[in-house]
Amino acid sequence: MRTLGLDVGTTNVKAVLVEVAGRRATVVAQASAPTPAGGVALLQTVARLVGEVGADAAAAVGVASMAETGVPLDDDGVPVGDLVRWDPSRARDHASALAATHGADALFAATGVRPSGKAPLAVWAQLRAEDPDRWAAMARWAGAADLVVLALTGRLATDHTLAGRTMAYRLPGPGEPVPETFDADLLAAVGLRPEQLPDVVAPGEAAGRVRAGGIWGLRAGTPVVVAGHDHPVGAWAAGVRAPGDVADSVGTAESVVRVLAARPAPAEVAAAGMSLVRTIEGRYEALVAGSATAGAVLAWWAERVGGFPALAPLLDDAAVRPRDAGSPFLLPYLRGRQAPSPDPRARAVVVGPAHDDVEATAAVLDGLALQARWMLTAQAQLAGADPAAGQVHVLGSATAGGSAWLRAKAAAGPATLRAVGEREAVAVGAAVLAAHRAGLGEPLVLASDPVAVDRDSVYDALHARFVTAALGGA
DSSP: OEEEEEEEOSSEEEEEEEEEETTEEEEEEEEEEEOOSBHHHHHHHHHHHHHHHTGGGEEEEEEEEOSSOEEEEOTTSOBOSBOBOOOTTTTHHHHHHHHHHHOHHHHHHHHSOOOOTTSHHHHHHHHHHHOHHHHHHOSEEEEHHHHHHHHHHSOOEEEHHHHTTTTSSOOOOTTSOOOSSOOHHHHHTTTOOGGGSOEEEOTTOOOEEOOTTOBTTBOTTOEEEEEEEHHHHHHHHTTOOSTTOEEEEESSSEEEEEEOSSOOOHHHHHHTTOEEEEOTTSSSEEEEEEESSSHHHHHHHHHHHTSHHHHHHHHHHHHHSOOOTTOOEEEOOSSOBOSSSOBTTOOOEEESOOOSHHHHHHHHHHHHHHHHHHHHHHHHHHTTOOTTSSEEEEEEGGGTTSOHHHHHHHHHOSSEEEEESOTTHHHHHHHHHHHHHTTSSOOOOOOEEEOOOOOOTHHHHHHHHHHHHHTTOO
16 A cells, blocks of 8 residues: 655655555655745746656655745735745744733743744734735744645645744643634734634644645545654654653754653743644643754864865764864854853854864864754753653664764764654654554554664763853853
């Protein structure tokens, strides 16, 4: 039985056709393309990719996407202009105004999300104030995955993991079911009503079926699932589903997801720049710590050394370059720091002298690895756990071919790593989740292997220097 997985990412859109048999998921076709700027162009891109992978064989469809990014829809459900991309600096002033009016602590307690410039609630306030023509044309709002599902099924629907990133959806209390709608009071703060937002599909249910006549080569009646926010979807696919499980999901951005046994103090979570969410299945709470520019940092560095072909040998040499307690590292903040200790003013700075391109590349790798260690450590402390205990499942671009980045992560710790072998874990996870929710397959776990790189104690000293420098010390 074959299912289709779609991943609408920050940088690329991916489509995979997956053979699901017993406890195995095998990719039989895949295609990708850069994520376009426009809402209509996004649908055209998805349609082309679906055709390329042969979707006529798909028995179910799962759609995952980046969070926060969305687009206004007109009365006919047609996107109005370009996607409004997630950007921590986009609506910062409006986020501050919402926090001042409604209370930052109160907003976090209600939603599990810190007021920030990328939160759609702040973005909607910005649209209303600064783009009145587009605001007037907006009948409804669709997130990136929601837009694709609308085109497939005719229903505007989303998943709680995406709704939960908007700051307009209430985080349920421990043990309570996830809400089925966006919150009327929160939406009223920016002049919207719940009926202008997508339906929130209950965990375990499909959003709908491919509409009559079919579309993009998919058969009419094929079940369609909003798989959810890309990082939690990848974590679920990696088997991170029970309290104590941890995932490090790396793409353009990086997200560390820890499933909780008990909720930490919300004020402490907010102060650390993290979020409280529910896992894909809606059963457990989880802590999420993010770095907006992880994979983007490697792309940034590649531009400075002559492109990715020139970077590849530098990465290989950097992976084996010896480190000591005084080695340089990069503070990897292209657009501020989200967690821990959020700082929108943080910028990319190399701490310590780098004498050649190999040492500078090693500094970039170590900065990324040390930032991940800091997030993992702070997150474990909030959860009352030992940061070095257990294993962290790593998935995404950092895992490719036993990469230099993965080696640096393993050496830096704090815990041992398992690498998910499937490069497109989010898209494949969406396909597997779709099969499961449609009643066609088991909720299988993607294969992973221990990373055969030992912890290096030199990173203890480097981490101490890193945190001091990041917090503005010498």
